[in-house]
Amino acid sequence: MAVHTVRSLATHLHTGTSRNISPSHRNPNAAIRLSYRSPKLRRFISVSSSLREGNEHGKENSVRALEVKNIPEESPLLPKALSSNQLAEPVSNGSRVRVAYQINLFVYVPLKYGVRGAYSESAAEKAYPNCEAVPCEEFDTAFEAVERWLVDRAVLPIENSLGGSIHRNYDLLLRHNLHIVGEVKLAVRHCLLANHGVKLDGLRRVLSHPQALAQCENTLTRLGLVREAVDDTAGAAKLIALEGLSDAAAVASAKAAKIYGLSVVAEDIQDDSDNVTRFLMLAREPIIPGTNKLFKTSIVFSLEEGPGVLFKALAVFALRQINLTKMESRPLRKTPMRASGGLKYFDYLFYVDFEASMADEVAQNALRHLEEFATFLRVLGSYPVDTTML
Ligand SMILES: O=C(O)C(=O)C[C@]1(C(=O)O)C=C[C@@H](O)C=C1
CATH class of the missing domain: 3.30.70.260 (ACT domain)
Structure with a gap:
């Protein structure tokens, strides 16, 4: 199996041996679940300004009243996601380092859109400034993307100062043969994001990644909001915007608010101002x-x-x-x-x-x-x- 080919080539630090994996060992045909975006279909969904006004005046729930805008090919809003025709190409061609980070996609959100604005993306950019951050659907996918030479590095959360360990990644560290080559700590400052015109007292539900919900436990309890766990913070923000929800907010970053056209109804809602997530930088070879x-x-x-x-x-x-x-x-x-x-x-x-x-x-x-x-x-x-x- 392809995974084993790469795994068996990877070396353990404690054996003291370290071999380079030559490009001929790359597996161009690897079937891997990565977000795919066709350039022809590049679009960005944003809430129209008329919809915002409608909400402000307490009008109809604006589900699906969304505007789909075409945006330029090279828009900074869209990272170039891995595409199937890139599987055959070497990725380290002397250009920018490609860094995988995990972002789960809702099944009903077309893969081609990808999900931006997650904390993991910021961590990837902090670890490798100027890198090309490549969204992956799951933590496993990010590990595999590195193993199969589709990207150069992965940056994945391992622990948070309030929420504790991300157990899945501990398990995957052992299952895969990647090496930890660095760590990066990110100050996580959560905001409550809602559609324009939605007020704090009109909220009933809050959507986010379970870690993010746990980090804001006290605030969410005080506000009496019903928690709904989704796959990631940015995905929650995107869902709120996409569905035009007026009774729900997302716990996510201020960056996600900008990307998805939401307003920040509360800032710094984490239970402790010192909320830090530690991410690991992973590579095929040890340093x-x-x-x-x-x-x-x-x-x-x-x-x-x-x-x-x-x-x-x-x-x-x-x-x-x-x-x-x-x-x-x-x-x-x-x-x-x-x-x-x-x-x-x-x-x-x-x-x-x-x-x-x-x-x-x-x-x-x-x-x-x-x-x-x-x-x-x-x-x-x-x-x-x-x-x-x-
Ligand atoms: O949902 C996101 O934005 C993520 O990047 C995931 C994640 C996590 O897995 O812990 C990363 C950092 C924050 O602690 C909350 C969520």
Whole structure:
């Protein structure tokens, strides 16, 4: 299978070997679900100004009273999405880095429109300024797009300071063989977006990504709004505009308000002003870890069952004064339960981030020590810490 061809070529950092994948290994025929937009069909949907006025005066619900405008081929509003005829072309041709980010598309929104204005898109642009951000339908698709040489990098959310971990991406890090080559932190400032003329007290429902809804829990409860989970924040904004809803708002960015022609009815509605999402930058090849700046290393391991095993595992870092910045446990899916002494135990994978570069001897010693009793160990990447103050 094509996926395996690429996977088997990818190398693990901890083996110390790193090979380049030559263009001949690229898989041009890969069938991959990516948003496709035919240039001839490029259109942008926006709410017409007459519709806005209609709403302001409390007139009819304006469902579907939308204007479809043709916009120029090279409009900055539209990123060039991956198209089927590009599957055969090499993507790294010395031009801009192409970065995949995940955006789920509503099934009834034609794929050709794509969804812009999501936080993940901003993160991709922060990580790789000037990059061409390529929307992907699912997190898996973004991983596959990199593996199959359709894009150069993926930028995916891994944790949020209020909502916690994005578990799906932890699982995918293990299932795929990409390497973490960087991290980027994005200050997430949510707004409540509604169609023009809609007032706060006229709202009954709120639509957004579950993470975004969770980050605004207090405000939404205070406003007494019924939460409806959708696939992403920008998609929620687009739906509100497309359907001309007058009883619903979206939790999304100010950027999404501009793109979809919505008004901002409330700003900074997250439960804490310090709302930060951490994104990982993923690539086919690892970067060579350095010691010239602050580095972080991400690993995943599993252990035997028994008293104190996790304590022992974490001691390999504590003994060497290595600071841990994050820990996450996920079920070991292949063998989720293990029987021992008449009892059944859950099996886990432990994901740990620690502040040291794999180029540091102390980090190498810690992992050698951990390898002595871990049943499985993989280095997911050693990369520079994002030290930007948000
Ligand atoms: O829906 C979006 O805009 C996204 O980019 C997704 C996502 C997430 O998956 O956590 C990214 C950042 C925010 O924390 C909220 C949502």
